[in-house]
Amino acid sequence: MLILNLKSTGPFIALCLVFLLGVFVNEAFLSSGNLANILARSSFIGIVAVGATFVITAGGIDLSVGSMAAFISGCMILLMNALHQSINSISIIICVAVFASIAMGLLAGLINGLLTTKARIEAFIVTLGTMGIYRSLVTFMADGGTLSLSFTINDVYSNVYYSDFLGIPYPVWVFFSLAGLAFVLMNKTIFGRHLFAVGSSEKVALYSAIDTEKIKIFAFMIQGFCVSIATIIYVPRLGSASGQTGVLWELEAIAAVIIGGTALKGGYGRVWGTVAGALILTLIGNILNLTDMVSNYLNGAVQGLIVIAAVVIQQRNGVQAES
Amino acid sequence: MNKPASLELIKAVRLHKSFGPISVLNGIDLTIKAGEVHAILGENGAGKSTLVKLLSGFEHLSSGSISVQPMNSEDPNDLLKSAVWDQRTAEAQKVILIHQELNLIDELTVAENMFLGVERLTQFSLFGLRFLDRASMDEIASKYLGVLKIGISPSDKVGDLSVAEKQLVEIAKALSKNPRVLILDEPTAVLTEQESRVLFARIEELKSDGVAIIFISHKLEEIVALADCVTIIRDGDQVGCFNVSELSKDDMAKLMVGRELSKLFPSIPEPSSKAEFAMSVSSLEIYGKDPVSFALKRGEILGFAGLVGSGRSALMETLVGLRKAKRRVVFINGSEVFISNFAEARANDISYLTKDRKGRGLFLEKTVAFNFSLFALKQFSHWLLDVVTELKALVKALNLFDIRVKDLKAGVNKLSGGNQQKLLIAKMLETAPQIIIFDEPTRGIDIGTKSQIYRLFAELTQKGCSIIIVSSDMNEVIGLSHRVAVMRDGQLTGMLEGKDINDVEIMRYAAGLKKQ
Numbered sequence: 001m002l003i004l005n006l007k008s009t010g011p012f013i014a015l016c017l018v019f020l021l022g023v024f025v026n027e028a029f030l031s032s033g034n035l036a037n038i039l040a041r042s043s044f045i046g047i048v049a050v051g052a053t054f055v056i057t058a059g060g061i062d063l064s065v066g067s068m069a070a071f072i073s074g075c076m077i078l079l080m081n082a083l084h085q086s087i088n089s090i091s092i093i094i095c096v097a098v099f100a101s102i103a104m105g106l107l108a109g110l111i112n113g114l115l116t117t118k119a120r121i122e123a124f125i126v127t128l129g130t131m132g133i134y135r136s137l138v139t140f141m142a143d144g145g146t147l148s149l150s151f152t153i154n155d156v157y158s159n160v161y162y163s164d165f166l167g168i169p170y171p172v173w174v175f176f177s178l179a180g181l182a183f184v185l186m187n188k189t190i191f192g193r194h195l196f197a198v199g200s201s202e203k204v205a206l207y208s209a210i211d212t213e214k215i216k217i218f219a220f221m222i223q224g225f226c227v228s229i230a231t232i233i234y235v236p237r238l239g240s241a242s243g244q245t246g247v248l249w250e251l252e253a254i255a256a257v258i259i260g261g262t263a264l265k266g267g268y269g270r271v272w273g274t275v276a277g278a279l280i281l282t283l284i285g286n287i288l289n290l291t292d293m294v295s296n297y298l299n300g301a302v303q304g305l306i307v308i309a310a311v312v313i314q315q316r317n318g319v320q321a322e323s
Numbered sequence: 324m325n326k327p328a329s330l331e332l333i334k335a336v337r338l339h340k341s342f343g344p345i346s347v348l349n350g351i352d353l354t355i356k357a358g359e360v361h362a363i364l365g366e367n368g369a370g371k372s373t374l375v376k377l378l379s380g381f382e383h384l385s386s387g388s389i390s391v392q393p394m395n396s397e398d399p400n401d402l403l404k405s406a407v408w409d410q411r412t413a414e415a416q417k418v419i420l421i422h423q424e425l426n427l428i429d430e431l432t433v434a435e436n437m438f439l440g441v442e443r444l445t446q447f448s449l450f451g452l453r454f455l456d457r458a459s460m461d462e463i464a465s466k467y468l469g470v471l472k473i474g475i476s477p478s479d480k481v482g483d484l485s486v487a488e489k490q491l492v493e494i495a496k497a498l499s500k501n502p503r504v505l506i507l508d509e510p511t512a513v514l515t516e517q518e519s520r521v522l523f524a525r526i527e528e529l530k531s532d533g534v535a536i537i538f539i540s541h542k543l544e545e546i547v548a549l550a551d552c553v554t555i556i557r558d559g560d561q562v563g564c565f566n567v568s569e570l571s572k573d574d575m576a577k578l579m580v581g582r583e584l585s586k587l588f589p590s591i592p593e594p595s596s597k598a599e600f601a602m603s604v605s606s607l608e609i610y611g612k613d614p615v616s617f618a619l620k621r622g623e624i625l626g627f628a629g630l631v632g633s634g635r636s637a638l639m640e641t642l643v644g645l646r647k648a649k650r651r652v653v654f655i656n657g658s659e660v661f662i663s664n665f666a667e668a669r670a671n672d673i674s675y676l677t678k679d680r681k682g683r684g685l686f687l688e689k690t691v692a693f694n695f696s697l698f699a700l701k702q703f704s705h706w707l708l709d710v711v712t713e714l715k716a717l718v719k720a721l722n723l724f725d726i727r728v729k730d731l732k733a734g735v736n737k738l739s740g741g742n743q744q745k746l747l748i749a750k751m752l753e754t755a756p757q758i759i760i761f762d763e764p765t766r767g768i769d770i771g772t773k774s775q776i777y778r779l780f781a782e783l784t785q786k787g788c789s790i791i792i793v794s795s796d797m798n799e800v801i802g803l804s805h806r807v808a809v810m811r812d813g814q815l816t817g818m819l820e821g822k823d824i825n826d827v828e829i830m831r832y833a834a835g836l837k838k839q
Contacts, residue, residue, distance in 0.1 A: 188707045190700045197697060200686045207645065207675075207683040208697045208750075209665040267688070 010313055011260045011276040014306075018283045026290040036169055038279075038286050040161065043171035044234050046278035048249065049256035050182045050271060051226025056257055057186070057269030058219040059199035060116060060123035064108070065227050066249035067134035072104050072231045074138040074241040077147045080157075090156045101228040108134075109224025113217030131250070139243030146242040149235065158236040171233045176275075178229065182222075183271040195219060199266025255303060256281055259310040280306065330357045331392060332504055332535050333378065333418070334402060338387035340373050342737075345729050347373045349559045350387070355504060360526065360536040362550035362567070364543075364579055366741075366771045369556045371539045372423065375506050378537065379420035380413030391416050394503070419502035423509045423539075423740075423767070425489050429482030434464040436481055437496040467495040472521045486513045486679075487631055494522065505529060507538040511545065512767040515631045515795065523549055541769045543572040555579055580771045587774055588802035589781040594622040601656065601789035602673075602758050608650035609634075609641050612813040619758065619789050624780060626804030627793040628829045634813035635793045636678060639760050643668040643675040655758070669698070674756035676747055678763035678793070684747045687736035691728050692717050694735055694746060699753035720749040725775060741772035748776070752783075759783065760791040765799060777803065797826045811835050 022029040029035075048065050055062045076097045083093045108130070115126040141147060149157070160170055186192040197205040198215045205212050238245065258264060259280055260273025284306065285299050294302070333355040340348040348370045355361055355378075365371045376382040378389070390404040394416065405412060413420075427436045438460045444453035464477035473491045481489060490513050497505060511519040526536055526549060540546055546553055547567060555562040555578045562578050570578075601621040608614040615638060619625050627635045640646045642653070644664040653660055655671055662668045668675070677683040685694050695717050696703055703713040721728065724745045728738065735743060744764065752759065761780075765773045780790060780803060794800050800807055807824050809817040809832035817832035817839045831837040 184707070190704055190708065193693070193697065193700055193708070196689075196693070197686065200689060203683050204686050207665070207677050209669050210697075211664070211666065267686075 008261070010310070011270075011273045011280070014259070014310070015276045015280050015283075018280050018287070022283055022287045022290070025287055025293075029287070029290055032167075034286070034290075036164070036167075036172075038282050039172045039175075040169040041286075042278045042282035043169075043175035044230050045249065045252050045256055045281065046175050046275055047178055047226050047230040047233070048223075049253040049260075049274045049278050050179055051223035052250075052253045052257050053182070053260075053262055053269050053271055053274045054186070054195065054219040054222045055123070056254070056262055056264060057199045057266055058195050058216050059202070059266030060216060060219065061127065061254070061264075062112060062220065062223050063124065063127040063250050064112065064131035064134060065223065065253055066246035067131045067138070068105070068108050068224070068227050068246075069231045069234070069249060070138045070241055070243070070245035070247075071134035072101050072108075072228055073235050073238070073245060074141045074147050075104060076101050076231065076235055077149045077241055078141065080153050081150050084150055084153060090153055093153060094157055098232050101232050102225065105224035105226075105228025105231075106221050107224070108227070109221035110217065112224070113220035116220065117213040117216050135243060135247075138241060138245065142242050144243065146240045148240045154236060154239050158239075161233055161236040174229065174233060178226070179271055179275050186269055186271055191215070191218070196267055196269070199268070201267070252281060252303070253278075255307045258307055261310075261314055277310075330397060331355070331399060331402060332357050333392070334390040335378065336388050336390070338374070338377055338389075339385045340370075340377060340382060341385045347559055348377070348556075351554075351556065351561045353378070353554060353564070355535045355537060357503070357533045357535050358530055359552065360530055360538070360550045362546045362553040363537065363539045363556065364541075364546060364553050364575060365556035366558075366579055366769045369579075369769075370559045371556055372508055372739075374556065375420060375508055375537060375539060377408075378413075378504075379418055379506050380408050380410040381420060384408065391418075414500065417501060417503040418506070419497045419500050419504070420506040421493050421497045421508065421510060423512065425486075425493055427481045427489055427492060430480070432478050432480055433468070433475060433484075433492050433495075434460045434477035436492060437464050437467070437477075437499055441500075463499060464495070467499045468492075470498070471495055471525060485632070487515065487518060490514060491518065491522075498525070502534060504535045504537065507536070509539055509541070509767050511540070511542065516797075519545075541767070541773075543575055543770070546575065547572060576770055579769070587770070587777065589778050591624060591781045591784055591803070591805070593805055594620045594784075598622055599656070600654070603654040604642065604652070605654065606650050606652040607638065607642055608648060609637060609646070609813065610649050614650060615813075615815050617808055617815060617818065619791060620805075621789050622784050622787060623805045624784060624790045624792060624803050626800040626807040627791060627810060628795075628797070628800045628807055629810035629833045631795060632812075633810040633833065635810050636762055637813070638810070639675060639762060639791070639793060643673055643760065645675070669754060669756075672755070672757040673760070674698075674751045674754060674758070675760045676751045676762055676764065678766065680743055680747050685735050685743060685750075688734045690733070691721075691726075691731055691735060691738075691746060695720060695750050696753070698750050702754070716753065720753065724749045724779070741768045744768055745772065745776070748779070756788070758789050758791075760793070762793045763795065764792065765794075765796065773799075797829065800829065801825065809833050 052062060052065065079100055080093050080097045083096060087093055112126055112130060115121050116123045163170055165173060186195065194210045194215050197208060197210055198212045202212050256277035257274050259277035260270050260275070262269045262273060281303055284302050288294055288296050288299050288302065331354055335351065335353040338348055338351045351374060363371050363374060373382065377384055388404050389408045390402050392402050443456045443459050445456045447454065461477040468475060468477065471491050471494060473488065473495070475484065475488055481492065484492065490510070494510065510522060514522065530536060550567045552564055552566050553575065554564045555575070557579065598620045600618045603618040605616050606614045607616065629635050637646065641648045644662045644667055651662060653662060660671050662671065681687060692713070696713050703709050703716070726742050726745045726749065728742070730737070735746065738746065765776055783790060792800070792803060801824055804824065807819040807829060808815055809819065809829055811833055816835065817837065819828060
């Protein structure tokens with residue numbers, strides 16, 4: 001008897017259903033322009049969410065990712081604008097900014113990780129704190145206003161977001177390659193097993209000779225890295241950074257992770273589920289744009305309902321029926 | 324509350340229980356009489372815990388019926404089949420279960436736990452709301468704690484208590500509900516001899532008050548000492564219900580296992596007098612204690628005996644790097660090694676099995692495969708994990724250790740205690756360690772599995788491994804060890820050999836009456 005295991009296929013079935021809904025609602029949905037737009041937009045949250053999958057699987061949470069992205073983009077813009085004075089090659093400027101971004105993301109992850117492990121502060125609180133710090137810093141750097149990337153640089157840089165390779169936008173290539181790497185890391189390596197172990201029970205992990213602190217720090221650093229990659233791709237789209245950039249992005253990333261089937265309490269993580277979750281959230285936003293039936297302003301409400309529904313369905317199928 | 328001794332309180336007929344397609348109990352008949360102690364005996368996974376959970380309403384019957392004598396009646400004709408039998412109904416009928424897994428909340432106090440769900444309220448009320456009557460709850464809690472002679476106060480936080488103390492609080496909690504039928508699942512698994520004796524005395528008192536007692540135990544001596552009758556279960560089937568006076572321990576063991584049991588403790592040849600020291604601990608100093616030193620010969624089984632709280636587990640955990648040491652000087656095969664964490668101990672071919680298999684040994688919701696390979700993952704990967712090799716090793720281990728798993732995809736919490744312990748052993752032996760420390764290796768495990776584990780010890784020493792066994796089971800320590808180290812209060816009080824390995828000598832050193 002074929003039993004459909006909703007727990008593992010759920011997010012993908014949901015993705016298909018939402019996609020079909022989009023087809024049904026508006027013929028503009030299926031246009032290549034629209035689909036490319038959806039994929040590119042989902043890449044940003046998706047990349048951040050892939051990083052979040054690691055942190056959540058390890059039993060932690062990172063609320064600072066939105067503010068981190070804002071701060072890193074602010075720094076990148078300031079750096080690129082400053083380098084523009086002295087360096088002529090725009091590609092070099094962009095490369096320097098990319099390296100700086102990655103360095104900052106890793107460092108931010110390291111800070112989150114160290115505070116959570118060595119200082120023994122709960123991840124929720126640590127990242128609540130760093131969230132506030134980064135946001136405030138970027139507002140300070142922008143003097144309450146907006147930091148704009150010089151147009152000459154943005155002309156070149158915007159190709160990162162808006163160009164495509166073989167018809168698929170670059171951000172999507174990065175998103176899916178990163179997801180693939182993350183999948184391998186989480187499911188096919190010793191690190192991945194240790195990650196599941198730490199998130200499942202730290203005590204048992206310790207008694208299995210696992211360095212739980214190292215695992216948690218790495219998870220946060222992976223998240224930081226993902227944030228910096230996402231920022232690198234998104235800066236050309238925004239062309240600017242302000243105190244308002246990235247507000248609530250952490251919640252959308254976490255929502256994508258949850259919809260995808262990763263357990264919030266840790267110990268179990270699904271990278272491709274997170275990818276599906278990010279796509280679902282972006283699709284919903286897009287569908288609401290394309291239809292007159294439901295107001296655009298209700299996007300948040302619909303997303304919230306989906307997160308709740310996803311958890312309910314997953315829980316009901318995770319529990320074995322007792323006779 | 325004196326009922327005539329032969330009054331039937333519970334009559335269970337053809338109890339069946341299945342979890343999905345898996346049948347755990349295949350038709351058990353049970354009659355529980357007032358003032359009688361009824362034991363339930365069976366091997367690993369036979370279905371004993373499930374049976375008592377059915378009797379106490381914690382699980383629903385798949386089929387069969389449970390009839391209960393109403394509380395105010397002494398007329399046997401009033402025995403009434405219960406339409407619904409769940410935990411609420413059972414407790415209302417004063418059928419109380421003391422779990423094997425503790426059902427206490429660490430953050431609450433002892434009194435709060437004892438009255439969880441049945442809190443006492445003050446008469447005084449403010450705007451119609453009554454308050455918690457803490458004074459009354461504390462007083463009643465004290466009374467029952469006192470009866471069990473436990474030296475803890477009702478306002479102690481449960482999370483601060485030892486496992487044994489928590490078990491006693493569970494028992495006190497059950498007693499405070501004035502049970503008619505008291506069900507105990509392996510009650511002495513975590514208790515010392517002294518604490519067990521107090522419990523047995525209390526059970527005798529309850530028995531003379533007309534309370535019916537049901538208990539699961541693997542310890543045949545306990546069943547012989549306490550029980551009037553015993554129901555033996557094998558693989559979910561009922562072997563029979565017998566009067567304890569008609570059976571010898573040997574009979575019971577045979578009926579339980581269904582086959583001839585050879586001698587429990589295999590004979591293990593002594594290590595040769597020329598044997599070198601596999602490990603020499605020249606100074607192991609835990610913060611706040613004096614340094615400890617001892618040596619382990621190659622091929623030897625060194626037992627560590629002592630009363631609960633003597634610091635044996637703490638010592639072993641410090642030795643293998645699970646706890647910080649003020650000073651740790653250890654030699655393996657003559658060369659000094661530096662162990663600052665458990666991974667380094669593993670690298671030196673040492674392995675340590677925790678006594679807390681559920682809380683520290685295994686991931687209960689994860690699969691058998693996940694648990695099995697975790698300690699030895701390096702052997703199954705180059706850059707990426709080699710799942711095929713991993714699976715092969717798992718199958719080999721399941722066969723080797725006779726671990727019975729009904730569903731490989733299910734969580735380890737579905738395994739019986741004995742199978743869980745064997746899985747933990749398989750996990751910690753997969754790295755092929757030369758020095759293995761077993762902490763309470765057969766706690767809460769039936770005699771068939773115990774005998775398998777003892778044979779394993781013999782095989783390991785024959786292969787040249789050296790073993791340390793920390794155990795509170797005196798028979799086990801005496802039956803297995805070549806030498807016995809006795810600890811008290813974090814110090815080594817004696818190292819016994821030959822004729823000195825007997826319960827009297829060990830107890831003298833353990834109680835501090837003698838010291839070397």
